[in-house]
Amino acid sequence: MKNILLTIVLALFSASMFAQSDSAFIRKVYDEALENGESYENLRYLCKNIGNRITGSAEAEMAVYWGKQLLESYGFDKVFLQEINVPHWERGTKEAAWLVDEQGKFLKINILALGGSVGTSGLLEKNLLIVKTLGDLKKLDKADVLGKIVYLGEAFDAKNIRTFDSYGQCGAQRWEGPSVAANMGASGLVIRSLGSEIDDYPHTGSFGREDGVQPIPCAAISTADSDKLEDWAKRSKLKIRMEMDCRWYDDAISYNVIGEMTGKKSDEIISWGGHLDSWDVGEGAHDDGAGIAHSIEALRILKVLGYRPNHTLRCVLFMNEENGNFGGKGYAEQAFKDGEKHIAALESDRGGFLPLGFDIEGNENQISLVQDNSKVLQKHFQLYTFKAGYSGVDIHPLKEYYPDMVQLGLAINSQLYFNYHHTEADVFEAVNQRELELGCAAMAAMVYLLDQHLN
């Protein structure tokens, strides 16, 4: 009995010691992020001195150049590039569309080609087939679709508190719509933008391309113009006239950019990152300049505080999340080839808004371990949510090679994210400095906790 009591007392004592030292260290992390933070200026530089950066572009290569320079400037133990093949698609210079009613009245509408679409080879005019959802389209006869341009108009469901749930629900019209419409003989597809607000910004994004299906021009219409289109369609049959000269080029060579602090157990690795590429509009500020700024700053903070990691800590600026995820896949393949041992990975790819906690992908023990050790973040650092959930696209391929690892995604206030996502509006000015800095601190704090408490 005495021994049991002693054990309990020691356990409590040691738990409280740990918690106290965690809390003290994490307080330093927050102080550094909030008082001496460099994330905001780094993001400004990436957005304003480089700009948007789709793979294959000069800007994507400048982003690699910048990322490597910046990581080197911080004096980490290792900084290196990891070569990958990336797709190269360009929007071109022509992108316009008009609705035309039966009386010949016409209205110019705001469109963006979906990323990976083919062009129209000049001005394309077709009858417009108005369909509410992808499910409705699938129920139609091919004959009704043949030769028409299909409009898919599923809107964001405002009732979901988490906007990512709405994105998941109506996202299929972008992800699958192009191949479904093409398979049914459509001449093109336009979709209502996957945006949560009624405004004039169309939202681009990728879609699945099926081998053996003749590709058709695909574009997104702003939500405000989609409302107008649906309104016009109540009174008249509509045609659409559109021109896009986007096109594919040969694959290009690009790079993941990696910075590392070597740990005492150097062969066990904790990685985290965001993606360095972006869509080819706006400045890729929230998506995912913020994740890049978070990730670099997390490693900088740990280094500046003189932290000596147990495991090897790696910040990865993944290339090509947006259209292929070859950066994430390449990183995972290379890790496996090199016989590395990956025990944990984190991702930030949900914008630079207020961080709320982490979503955790792992087994029950791992989830409990993260939850237990996150109590200090709940108690002292205004982070709230640590639940089982999705981590992130870039780090997911690691899980295929290391099924036993734990993965975490930084959970962020999602209310405004889909006002900016994949649009011209996603610029530096849409990111708040303090919210960005709190995200950096949250990432650094969680890396620290994992490094301390994972075996």
Add this chain to the structure above:
Amino acid sequence: MKNILLTIVLALFSASMFAQSDSAFIRKVYDEALENGESYENLRYLCKNIGNRITGSAEAEMAVYWGKQLLESYGFDKVFLQEINVPHWERGTKEAAWLVDEQGKFLKINILALGGSVGTSGLLEKNLLIVKTLGDLKKLDKADVLGKIVYLGEAFDAKNIRTFDSYGQCGAQRWEGPSVAANMGASGLVIRSLGSEIDDYPHTGSFGREDGVQPIPCAAISTADSDKLEDWAKRSKLKIRMEMDCRWYDDAISYNVIGEMTGKKSDEIISWGGHLDSWDVGEGAHDDGAGIAHSIEALRILKVLGYRPNHTLRCVLFMNEENGNFGGKGYAEQAFKDGEKHIAALESDRGGFLPLGFDIEGNENQISLVQDNSKVLQKHFQLYTFKAGYSGVDIHPLKEYYPDMVQLGLAINSQLYFNYHHTEADVFEAVNQRELELGCAAMAAMVYLLDQHLN
């Protein structure tokens, strides 16, 4: 034993029934707020069709007129005005200041008279005494202060995660600075704005006025100009030239605006509100148009859902929070005079950003009761924090008359609040529709939970 088991089973069953019915009802609350919400258009109307609304202004009276009309349009059981005396101060038309160095080089700086300041009677030129904090000022000899204009330059501490903590820390330079400086013989006071961001917007606000102390002109300087001032002061003694023609008028008559749904126990009252007045710059959108929009919408939602309250539910649009709190005091006095029984009150006065939960003022049992019944909000409705904490200025006077009541303040993401607070930047466009709507739903949900579970 059987009886005990039965009791436990029944208790569990009934708790789960409650929770289930709470969850189902609150889901309807959120659906109504997010899909059919009127809060955003109400806020637009208040901001754009009325504007800022300090007591004594025509706009404040238009806000009363609007509030009563709007509450009446919703068909609540009672809508009534409650007369109160309010102060009447006006900024006037002259407000300018220049720094002047020893070489006569000068710089126009952005200032706002603090609310309640006296004017300068023309152009006032004085030597500037640079002091970092109010504590430092108090340590000086009166002879060093006499005849000078004091500059108090305590900045927001970026290290506090909650910006309200920083406001509390450096706030004394506004609240107490004017009377301390006047008592020491200063000819005026200028302070670094109580703002979290470096920008060109000065932040006004109220301060304590001591009887028998000759008032002096007091103004806030934008944080960007405060940085410049502190920089110039390193190289040169400085003078300041300033003119303000703000002044006091006789008290005016104004009103709290109250809407009520009468409960089954009609003599027990749950009140909630925000404040209808604002400072005389910007549009009072976050402070506190958002709280007004939250409060009205909460009652509208309960009414539209056909909710039959147990207690009498009252939405109060308090007048005069900003410079006197005579609305809050008047409401409490009247309640006590009328022999009303107030069991709970809620306030929203921290902006229209993402709601995170509620801060609770009450005894341990009340805090536990709120926490227990809020689990449904944590589980299903992305609210996170339910801790002991400050409720709000408007409802606080009630606590003096009803010390046994429980009071709650809507807790909101505070990161951006002090970029807008009491400035020209606090306009409708700074409020996001979904975040505002989530605040409305949180208020309605908490009113419902209190009405259901408070005895």
